[in-house]
Amino acid sequence: xxxxxxxxxxxxxxxxxxxxxxxxxxxxxxxxxxxxxxxxxxxxxxxxxxxxxxxxxxxxxxxxxxxxxxxxxxxxxxxxxxxxxxxxxxxxxxxxxxxxxxxxxxxxxxxxxxxxxxxxxxxxxxxxxxxxxxxxxxxxxxxxxxxxxxxxxxxxxxxxxxxxxxxxxxxxxxxxxxxxxxxxxxxxxxxxxxxxxxxxxxxxxxxxxxxxxxxxxxxxxxxxxxxxxxxxxxxxxxxxxxxxxxxxxxxxxxxxxxxxxxxxxxxxxxxxxxxxxxxxxxxxxxxxxxxxxxxxxxxxxxxxxxxxxxxxxxxxxxxxxxxxxxxxxxxxxxxxxxxxxxxxxxx
Amino acid sequence: xxxxxxxxxxxxxxxxxxxxxxxxxxxxxxxxxxxxxxxxxxxxxxxxxxxxxxxxxxxxxxxxxxxxxxxxxxxxxxxxxxxxxxxxxxxxxxxxxxxxxxxxxxxxxxxxxxxx
Numbered sequence: 001x002x003x004x005x006x007x008x009x010x011x012x013x014x015x016x017x018x019x020x021x022x023x024x025x026x027x028x029x030x031x032x033x034x035x036x037x038x039x040x041x042x043x044x045x046x047x048x049x050x051x052x053x054x055x056x057x058x059x060x061x062x063x064x065x066x067x068x069x070x071x072x073x074x075x076x077x078x079x080x081x082x083x084x085x086x087x088x089x090x091x092x093x094x095x096x097x098x099x100x101x102x103x104x105x106x107x108x109x110x111x112x113x114x115x116x117x118x119x120x121x122x123x124x125x126x127x128x129x130x131x132x133x134x135x136x137x138x139x140x141x142x143x144x145x146x147x148x149x150x151x152x153x154x155x156x157x158x159x160x161x162x163x164x165x166x167x168x169x170x171x172x173x174x175x176x177x178x179x180x181x182x183x184x185x186x187x188x189x190x191x192x193x194x195x196x197x198x199x200x201x202x203x204x205x206x207x208x209x210x211x212x213x214x215x216x217x218x219x220x221x222x223x224x225x226x227x228x229x230x231x232x233x234x235x236x237x238x239x240x241x242x243x244x245x246x247x248x249x250x251x252x253x254x255x256x257x258x259x260x261x262x263x264x265x266x267x268x269x270x271x272x273x274x275x276x277x278x279x280x281x282x283x284x285x286x287x288x289x290x291x292x293x294x295x296x297x298x299x300x301x302x303x304x305x306x307x308x309x310x311x312x313x314x315x316x317x318x319x320x321x322x323x324x325x326x327x328x329x330x331x332x333x334x335x336x337x338x339x340x341x342x343x344x345x346x347x
Numbered sequence: 348x349x350x351x352x353x354x355x356x357x358x359x360x361x362x363x364x365x366x367x368x369x370x371x372x373x374x375x376x377x378x379x380x381x382x383x384x385x386x387x388x389x390x391x392x393x394x395x396x397x398x399x400x401x402x403x404x405x406x407x408x409x410x411x412x413x414x415x416x417x418x419x420x421x422x423x424x425x426x427x428x429x430x431x432x433x434x435x436x437x438x439x440x441x442x443x444x445x446x447x448x449x450x451x452x453x454x455x456x457x458x459x460x461x462x463x
Contacts, residue, residue, distance in 0.1 A: 048373075194401075194411050195438055197418040202425040256451065263450045326381045329388055332445035335438040336455050343431040343460050347451075 017116025020058050020073055021046040028114045029060065029073070036107035036120070039065045046073075059123065070123035071106060075116050081309070082239030083170075086110065089119045090168060091215070092238045098164075099156040101149075101234045103226075126226030126233035131260050133227040134269050142231045147271035148279045149232035150220075150253065155283035158214045158246040165215050165243075172215075172243025175207035179298065182305050189312050195335035196308075199301040202342050206294045212243035220249045222258040222268035247287045250276060251295025256337045256347055257303045257330075266296075266347070297341055304334030354390050361386040391444045400440030404433045411437070432460040 018025035026043045033041040045061040049072075060071040076085050083091075089108045096102040103121035111117040133139040173181065183200055218240035226234040254266050254273060262269035267276045277287060311328025313319035341347040351359070361383050368379035401411050408414045408423070408430070417423040423430060435455060442452045 192412045192415040194405065194414045194418075194434055197415040198425050198430075198434060201418040201421070201423070259450075261450055263454070322378050322382050322385060326385050326388075329385075329445040332438065332441040333449045333451065336442050336449070336451045339431065339434050339438050340451055340455050340458075342425060343435065344458065 017075065017118075018114045020060070020075075020115060021048060025115060029120075030062075032107050032109065032113075032115065033060075033062060033064070033071070033120065037064055041069075060120070072103065072121050072123055073115075073118055074121070075118040083241070084111075085117045085119045087168060087170075088238045088241075091165075091170075091241050092121075094160075094164065095157055095217075095235075095238070098160055100153045101232055102238075103234050103236070124226055124234040126228040128223075128226055128236070130222040130225070130258065130269070133225075134222065134260055134262060138229060139227060142227050142229055143270050145231045146225075146227065147267060147275045148282075150225075150268075151276060151279035151285075152283045153232060153235055154217075154220065154246065154249050155280055155285040157217060158249070158285055160215065162212070162214070162243065170215065170242055172212045174209055174211055175245065175248070175295075175298070176209050178244065178248075179203055179207045182302060185305060185309060189308055191308065193304075193308070193331060193335060195338045196301065196304060196331075198342060199297060199304075199338045203294065203298055203301065207298065208245060208291070208294075210245065213245055214243070215241055216244045216246065216249045218242050218244075218249070218252075220253055221255070222253075222260065222270070246285055247291045247295045248298070250280065250287060250292055251297075252299045252302070254292070254296045255299040255303050257300075257334070263347075293345075296347070297338070300334055300337050300341060300347070304331055304338070307331050307334060354393050357386050357390050357393075361390070388445055391447075395440070395444050397440040397444045401437040404436035404440070407433065428460055435460050 018028055020026065020029055026046060029046070030041050030043050033043070042063045043060060044063060045059075047059045047061075049057040049059055056075045056077060058073045060073055062069050062071065074085070076082070082088070086108045089105045092102045093105050096104070103124045105119060105121055107120040109115055109118045127133045127139070133142065172178075179200070186196060186200070217235065217238065219237050220235065224235065224237040225232055226236060253268050253276070256263065256266075259266065259269040265271055266273055273289065273292060277289065277292065280287060307327050307330045310324045311331070314321050314324040314328070337347055364379050364383035364386065368376050368383065371379055405411050405414050408417060414423065414430070414434075418425060439452070439456060442449060442455075446452070
């Protein structure tokens with residue numbers, strides 16, 4: 001249907017998609033869901049949820065053949081840095097078939113759909129705000145088993161051979177190549193951060209040269225989990241999966257930025273590195289502490305580079321935003337973390 | 348000197364942003380909080396001058412940009428204790444302005460690098 005619309009209208013939809021909570025947006029959503037589910041759907045309520053830095057999220061309450069159903073609609077922001085939504089959804093579907101807990105994908109729309117480029121998934125109950133599930137007593141049991149749940153999810157994702165992802169235009173590289181990509185971005189932005197150069201120089205001889213062996217989630221961290229009272233309910237935000245080695249995902253989970261102040265538990269603020277490596281090994285994977293350490297240094301540098309890139313969105317005028325300007329000063333946090341981890345061998 | 352001074356003007360903006368945050372919701376309330384935080388950073392920066400502190404700490408190597416160049420060209424060892432001790436001073440000076448409540452600030456402050 002969309003393909004019969006004139007180009008001008010399609011371009012308008014691309015730059016100015018319908019508000020899913022408005023009457024036209026809801027009607028469009030009803031058609032989309034009816035087609036995906038093969039039954040009549042009535043949308044009862046659409047509620048905007050707070051989104052991440054690069055997405056817009058709504059909860060959709062609907063009725064399909066008399067039964068109440070709940071969905072999540074996520075649209076890509078126009079200034080997003082991640083993969084196209086449709087590609088993310090396909091990675092999620094395939095990860096789900098490996099036994100990684102992910103929300104079920106219901107429908108995917110292309111950028112010229114009236115609702116814009118979006119993904120509809122089934123609603124999964126759980127707490128998305130890490131500071132809550134990290135601190136509130138009712139999540140104590142979930143926290144206790146979370147390291148095992150995370151290790152299982154990662155081991156399942158990493159058990160798939162590269163051919164499993166055939167046909168998907170995903171990129172990646174060896175550790176050394178990933179480091180060089182970060183360095184190119186750093187020089188393109190053109191600022192001088194001595195602690196970043198320290199980390200680049202320290203990592204250069206240490207990053208693995210082996211070619212990528214698996215698909216990594218790429219953003220596997222506390223802020224991207226849905227946690228129920230029973231543990232890890234779903235892994236969200238498949239925005240930057242890429243080909244690498246398993247230790248990259250584990251190192252990323254150890255970066256300081258998502259410990260939310262619980263720095264004595266370096267794995268996302270909820271576990272020790274030893275517990276993570278042991279659980280990962282019990283789940284069939286194997287990584288040694290030295291390899292994890294190198295990827296942890298890389299993870300902190302990569303997070304610092306994200307701060308620099310987001311700040312540059314503001315400084316360059318691409319995305320003028322107080323939030324992106326402010327994140328630039330988080331570079332100082334990462335600089336301190338990098339000096340600590342390189343000077344003392346731990347963080 | 349102007350009356351009010353630049354820091355006094357910024358403190359007034361910070362107070363206004365706190366008030367605005369309470370009256371706003373969602374994304375705008377969040378941005379008001381971020382903006383108040385930005386104002387607090389500028390107030391601290393006017394009082395502390397972290398650029399000068401970094402230049403001072405890294406002066407034996409010719410300053411921050413020169414340290415970056417030397418590390419890029421492999422002329423400086425990233426595990427040199429003298430360099431790490433100086434970088435520790437420099438990053439602490441910046442973090443004291445940008446986020447003195449960050450956990451690593453106290454940790455790093457309490458742990459000197461033992462230079463040769």
